[in-house]
Amino acid sequence: MLEQVLQELPPRPRLELKRQVVFLDAAYLGRTLPDPFAHHRQWRSDLWWRRRLADGEEGG
Template identity: 50%
Template sequence: MEKRTGQFVGSALRRYQEFLSPPRRWPLYPVPDDCPCPSCCLDDVRNARDVLEDALAQLPPRARAELRRRVMALDKEYRRRTLPDLWSDQESWWRRRLTVN
């Protein structure tokens, strides 16, 4: 993976962590981002999770295992702190959560 892509994956991972910090009891709601520019795409935490999923598919085994370990811990917290959207037709599970509209 080239350096620029690696930096983007790092930014996506930081965004995912920031969304879940600090730990709280009440639900979190991802905020959809309609801005088409690349610098804003990670404002929507679901886009950050998309980047991480793409990286997991492309990384070599050792790096993939390390990233997967970190992402799985965040995924567990994301599922705990967001609410399912039973009417969503989105493919990815992290996009089938209630958002702020």
């Protein structure tokens, strides 16, 4: 959804939002681990944040 929003925004707001998204993505990736069983879960395993584990719990 954010990718669609970023594509529709004018250049300056797009850059500001993109910076925030990149920062938050990096923070989340730094605090989670890959979930080796993500492809077995019922929810859509193609969503990258649902393939991560945070403190032993499912990410997302």
